[in-house]
Amino acid sequence: MVFSLPKRLFSCSSLLRNRAIIYTSNGPVTQALSIITYQPLPPPPPNTINIKFILAPINPADLNTIEGVYPSKPSLSSNLSSSGKGSKDEPVFVAGNEGLAEVVDVGEGVSGLEKGTWVVMDKPQVGTWATSRNVGVKDVIRLPFGKLNGLSEAHGATMTVNPTTAYNMLDSFIQLSEGDWIIQNGANSAVGKLVIQIAKIRGLKTINFVRSRDNLSELVKELEKLGATKVLTYDDLYDKSIRGKVKEWTGGKDIRLALNCVGGEPAAAIAKLLGSNAHLVSYGAMSKKPLSLPTSLFIFKNLTSHGFWQTRWSKENSRHKKAALIGTLAEWMTQGKLKAPDHENLTIFRHDSDEEATQKVRETLRRVAEGKVGKKVLFKLEDVNA
Amino acid sequence: MVFSLPKRLFSCSSLLRNRAIIYTSNGPVTQALSIITYQPLPPPPPNTINIKFILAPINPADLNTIEGVYPSKPSLSSNLSSSGKGSKDEPVFVAGNEGLAEVVDVGEGVSGLEKGTWVVMDKPQVGTWATSRNVGVKDVIRLPFGKLNGLSEAHGATMTVNPTTAYNMLDSFIQLSEGDWIIQNGANSAVGKLVIQIAKIRGLKTINFVRSRDNLSELVKELEKLGATKVLTYDDLYDKSIRGKVKEWTGGKDIRLALNCVGGEPAAAIAKLLGSNAHLVSYGAMSKKPLSLPTSLFIFKNLTSHGFWQTRWSKENSRHKKAALIGTLAEWMTQGKLKAPDHENLTIFRHDSDEEATQKVRETLRRVAEGKVGKKVLFKLEDVNA
Structure with a gap:
């Protein structure tokens, strides 16, 4: 012994x-x-x-x-x-x-x-x-x-700030099924990359917008490797042809969730690509510009605009639910499905x-x-x- | 015979x-x-x-x-x-x-x-x-x-456009109880006046904003006669003292519903007077300016921004419910509680x-x-x- x-x-x-x-x-x-x-x-x-x-x-x-x-x-x-x-x-x-x-x-x-x-x-x-x-x-x-x-x-x-934010934004506002599309700006933010990965795990398709930059093709490759379906720049977003492109990709299926961490024009522009009864969820304002949207999107297309703050989610949900979420995320991390x-x-x-x-x-x-x-x-x- | x-x-x-x-x-x-x-x-x-x-x-x-x-x-x-x-x-x-x-x-x-x-x-x-x-x-x-x-x-x-809009905006987004406060801009619009009257019937208090004008005191009297609790101008709304005044009136109770038919600054300013977990409902954009709000209201105060369109409500609700609503409104009209x-x-x-x-x-x-x-x-x- x-x-x-x-x-x-x-x-x-x-x-x-x-x-x-x-x-x-x-x-x-x-x-x-x-x-x-x-x-x-x-x-x-x-x-x-x-x-x-x-x-x-x-x-x-x-x-x-x-x-x-x-x-x-x-x-x-x-x-x-x-x-x-x-x-x-x-x-x-x-x-x-x-x-x-x-x-x-x-x-x-x-x-x-x-x-x-x-x-x-x-x-x-x-x-x-x-x-x-x-x-x-x-x-x-x-x-x-x-x-x-x-x-x-x-x-x-x-684990407790960004991955939970990404998970909950995809989970809290609308029931998404495999094959559904979502759209986001600031897609190369820490949360944006996690959204791409969790969407991929759930079988969701993502249209991702980023700022144009010198090493754009590297960034596009990186996000695609994480699971991004489409990666485009804000220049693409503001171009009139975007509506037709999106329709082609989605086969005309309405996009009903947009995630925004930028504000200003990159937020309004993704909101305009949404179908009826959609949700725009903001979790940041990197441009420091307000969220400025045409009122008609709210009245006639029934857009709802929300904010997401993980601190509030955490306060409002049970320890059981939080532990389960942490468990799910940890499992995906050990399986290599969510990168640090x-x-x-x-x-x-x-x-x-x-x-x-x-x-x-x-x-x-x-x-x-x-x-x-x-x-x-x-x-x-x-x-x-x- | x-x-x-x-x-x-x-x-x-x-x-x-x-x-x-x-x-x-x-x-x-x-x-x-x-x-x-x-x-x-x-x-x-x-x-x-x-x-x-x-x-x-x-x-x-x-x-x-x-x-x-x-x-x-x-x-x-x-x-x-x-x-x-x-x-x-x-x-x-x-x-x-x-x-x-x-x-x-x-x-x-x-x-x-x-x-x-x-x-x-x-x-x-x-x-x-x-x-x-x-x-x-x-x-x-x-x-x-x-x-x-x-x-x-x-x-x-x-009966079927404005009174139903006013009724449903007070009814569809949040459970309001007697003594609760709501806030609105464009309070002298046709819908705004109906909101005042229906709020009064329900025992709700209203803070109403209108454009300043020559015959302001007449308009204030008219809205007060309809049941408005407070009537102020946008100049009052933009004044720093407004926050303290509102707090005094409400006794510090959070306001959780704002109705907007103007957009632009008069919309942002009423949104900023709301408490946590509040709803901003837009049914018009008389200023022709977009709805421009600080993202922090959404993230940290859990503001939700909606639109209301009676045509959609009508499509989504049963004939039974619509007939009951028309019945209620007609009854209030014959009782003199809702003016034509x-x-x-x-x-x-x-x-x-x-x-x-x-x-x-x-x-x-x-x-x-x-x-x-x-x-x-x-x-x-x-x-x-x-």
């Missing part, structure tokens, strides 16, 4: 200090954010768990949240330190909304979650840009597949001082804010030696 | 010739329309009735229909004459969509409709600008109240020649098209001596 040490001895969570990317008041990311180091977490109180973040992405909405212009606000954290920033006297906001974490300790009364379980966040704005946090059992959703089953860390870390986004990890190393780490974080977020990073950036925060 | 002649002898419908306002191809109302005189109707075939129009309004959509730019198209009539215009060889479009008629003769197999019954049109674009027409029993809905019960001809003639629109009757006299009558019709429609008639104009066409 092999002699095995009690697992508890190998847990080092209590031996290492933690780090978090925090802010105390809203402002530009290059000024508001800093990194603090704080003491190891105490054992979790009843019905809570201590989790250690593996990877946590920078989403565009995180920047708006830190700037204070996002409708979903984090609560102040006062349990990081016994004194100074993050303490009861000086509570802080821990940044980050999405992330993959591993359970490192469970409190009394917790069932269904054990040490080593991978979890994603259910509660919005938990503050995922940190090493370890103590959270309620209902703040997380257990992943059915762990790393052993081939789900990558990047998959797990980017192109990404780069930004590691905050153990040996980085708080000052160095703060500069690194601010500089990265500045580049993201300026749109200079084509890939999804994921934070990997290392614990700090005690 | 009193000797009574068989009623049939007193029917003079077969002794007088008919007239209709017709067009043979789409064009401007001042050129396309003319009046023709045609032979008396033969007795109605089985399951049809002969009706005689009492009054028929000019609605804005009639002008668009004649111009050929309205989505609801009439069919050609080929049963007016045995030769010439309106015959099988030269079918014509009879203009007019709405109207009040009296049954003058019933075919075999018709039940529930007798001579003297007042009916309104169920089928769109029947061609109501005429003296007598032969129609199917399902083309009409019987009015439960006749003239003896105090329903005026003007009420009956203007301000109107003037335009009589085409028996002694007017076709040429004179044609000039009269064209001239009236020109004035309506130019917005020079403040009142609803209702056609009263007299039969012509045989």
Whole structure:
């Protein structure tokens, strides 16, 4: 027989200090954010768990949240330190909304979650840009597949915002059957690419519009490889011949769902390609222009215009339904049917001082804010030696 | 015993010739329309009735229909004459969509409709600008109240387009309870005034916006007399203080229904006053500007934008439901709870020649098209001596 040490001895969570990317008041990311180091977490109180973040992405909405212009606000954290920033006297906001974490300790009364379980966040704005946090059992959703089953860390870390948005927009507004067509603009956005992939899984055909660019043929190839039925530019969209082309492709079948993350003319133009009783679902406004549509589309063609916000969906749906959705997405990911986004990890190393780490974080977020990073950036925060 | 002649002898419908306002191809109302005189109707075939129009309004959509730019198209009539215009060889479009008629003769197999019954049109674009027409029993809905019960001809003639639109917009998109608030622009439109009155009957509060004008205080008094809770101008609407005022009036209760017949800024501004999970329903675009709304209202406040078109509602709902609605509206009208629109009757006299009558019709429609008639104009066409 092999002699095995009690697992508890190998847990080092209590031996290492933690780090978090925090802010105390809203402002530009290059000024508001800093990194603090704080003491190891105490054992979790009843019905809570201590989790250690593996990877946590920078989403565009995180920047708006830190700037204070996002409708979903984090609560102040006062349990990081016994004194100074993050303490009861000086509570802080821990940044980050999405992330993959591993359970490192469970409190009394917790069932269904054990040490080593991978979890994603259910509660919005938990503050995922940190090493370890103590959270309620209902703040997380257990992943059915762990790393052993081939789900990558990047998959797990980017599961609760974009893939859920893509899935639910295809599912919530209209009953689509195999062979039905949908149309979208901003098709090369993170969500747009997931829409293409999930539509393909469901047997739906997609007409995808993107901005014209130098390397257009590469992008078209990439989207087609993901499963896009048609990929065109906004120049094609505004051309009079588009109506005839679409009719030819669909065999005259009405398109009844359009997904919009751009606004302005690229939104109006896809709405005009829809048939009667169709739904236009907006989840972004990258052009920063309003959604401007002819009233006649609403009156005579019975267009309905909706918005989709995963945060609201999450609030309005049961944990059971959310866990089932996460399960479905995780399965598709392990089957290779849903790609993880192109990404780069930004590691905050153990040996980085708080000052160095703060500069690194601010500089990265500045580049993201300026749109200079084509890939999804994921934070990997290392614990700090005690 | 009193000797009574068989009623049939007193029917003079077969002794007088008919007239209709017709067009043979789409064009401007001042050129396309003319009046023709045609032979008396033969007795109605089985399951049809002969009706005689009492009054028929000019609605804005009639002008668009004649111009050929309205989505609801009439069919050609080929049963007016045995030769010439309106015959099988030269079918014509009879203009007019709405109207009040009296049954003058019933075919075999018709039940529930007798001579003297007042009916309104169920089928769109029947061609109501005429003296007598032969129609199917399902083309009409019987009015439960006749003239003896105090329903005026003007009420009956203007029942199936505007009052139904107002009623259904308050009924179809959201469950409103007594004390709830709604908001509308173009509040002095025909539909807007009906919305005010029906809201009052239902115990709903209304915030009503109108264009500023010289006789504003008169208009405000008129709308308040109809039951408007608040009447303001678009200048008030664009003023920053409006948010606070509305909150004070509603006691902070969310407004969840906005009705829009203007588009452009007056539509966006009322949408911004709505609470979460609200519905913006558009039934017109008097400003001719598109419906332009911030995407954030859709995403973060879950605004849904719909259109309402009574023609579609009518197509999608059962005859039973439509008859019940007409019954409810007629009852409110006889109770004095719903006013007939301000109107003037335009009589085409028996002694007017076709040429004179044609000039009269064209001239009236020109004035309506130019917005020079403040009142609803209702056609009263007299039969012509045989």
